[in-house]
Structures are given as C-alpha cells and as structure tokens.
Amino acid sequence: MSNPKELSATIEEYLEAIYRLEEKKGSARTGDIAKELNVTLGTITNTIESMEKQRLVSHKPYRGVNLTRRGRQIALDVIRRHRLSERLLTDILSLEWSKAHDAACRLEHAIADKDIVEPLEKALGKPKTCPHG
Known part of the structure; x- marks a missing residue:
C-alpha cells in the first residue's frame, strides 16, 4: 500500500x-x-x-x-479532506455542525482523489478554517 x-x-x-x-x-x-x-x-x-x-x-x-x-503527510491530507467535507456540508448543504462532523468523518475517506479534492476546495473558496474554527 x-x-x-x-x-x-x-x-x-x-x-x-x-x-x-x-x-x-x-x-x-x-x-x-x-x-x-x-x-x-x-x-x-x-x-x-x-x-x-x-x-x-x-x-x-x-x-x-x-x-x-x-x-x-497522509494525516494532514486526511485532516484537510475532513475540513473540506465539513465546509461542504455546512456551507453548501446547510447541515447543522453537530451532524456535519460525523458525516464528514465518513465523507473524508471517499474523496481521496485529488481530482475531487482540488475542485471541491476551489468551489468552497479555498477555506482556511473548518466550520468550528
């Protein structure tokens, strides 16, 4: 692997x-x-x-x-995907933060491909923080 x-x-x-x-x-x-x-x-x-x-x-x-x-390096990438997932769920889909965190934990593993992560980051305006700071 x-x-x-x-x-x-x-x-x-x-x-x-x-x-x-x-x-x-x-x-x-x-x-x-x-x-x-x-x-x-x-x-x-x-x-x-x-x-x-x-x-x-x-x-x-x-x-x-x-x-x-x-x-x-991989841990930081997973954390980045988690934060982007939280932003997607809260900023775009208007999910409550309390629900977004658990959903982001599942989603972060499904978006490992940079062909998904990079456009998602761009669509979210390259956020510097997660929804909770």
Missing part, C-alpha cells in the same frame, strides 16, 4: 488520531490511541504493526507511537 488512496478508512482514522495526540502530547501512547478511537488495546497492537510495515508510524514500546514523515 504505497498510495494514500489505497489506505483503509481505519488506517486513516488512526493517522488522524496519532497526529492529534502528537500535537497535544509529543507522542501517542497506545492507551491514548485506544481511548481516542474507542477500540481495544489488542486492536491497536495489530493495526500499529500493520502501519509500521507500511512505514506510516514508528513504535517504540513504552515510549509511544510517532508518525513518520509519510504518515504525517
């Missing part, structure tokens, strides 16, 4: 969660990832191993998980 379009929605969610935890805490401990994603530690272990094989993260036992350069 070398192409971000080939990554599963699950892997993309992990990348987002690890990114957020790194921003808050410097690294992401497996327990924090499990809590963030509402999954078990066993699930975390298997997924992190898979992500390491794909060179998306590095994991040092008892020190946590960190994104590789490639993992960080």
Whole structure:
C-alpha cells in the first residue's frame, strides 16, 4: 500500500488520531490511541504493526507511537479532506455542525482523489478554517 488512496478508512482514522495526540502530547501512547478511537488495546497492537510495515508510524514500546514523515503527510491530507467535507456540508448543504462532523468523518475517506479534492476546495473558496474554527 504505497498510495494514500489505497489506505483503509481505519488506517486513516488512526493517522488522524496519532497526529492529534502528537500535537497535544509529543507522542501517542497506545492507551491514548485506544481511548481516542474507542477500540481495544489488542486492536491497536495489530493495526500499529500493520502501519509500521507500511512505514506510516514508528513504535517504540513504552515510549509511544510517532508518525513518520509519510504518515504525517497522509494525516494532514486526511485532516484537510475532513475540513473540506465539513465546509461542504455546512456551507453548501446547510447541515447543522453537530451532524456535519460525523458525516464528514465518513465523507473524508471517499474523496481521496485529488481530482475531487482540488475542485471541491476551489468551489468552497479555498477555506482556511473548518466550520468550528
């Protein structure tokens, strides 16, 4: 899996969660990832191993998980798609923000193709923020 379009929605969610935890805490401990994603530690272990094989993260036992350069790049792309999805849902479709966030979580994985993302960004006026700031 070398192409971000080939990554599963699950892997993309992990990348987002690890990114957020790194921003808050410097690294992401497996327990924090499990809590963030509402999954078990066993699930975390298997997924992190898979992500390491794909060179998306590095994991040092008892020190946590960190994104590789490639993992960080993909995480930022997923976050961008999430924010664009929220803007589409709130600005164009007038969906309430409380509903838009969950819908954007699903939509962000479906619009991985730059042939969709770039025109969407242009149509939305290249927004600099998401609906909630």
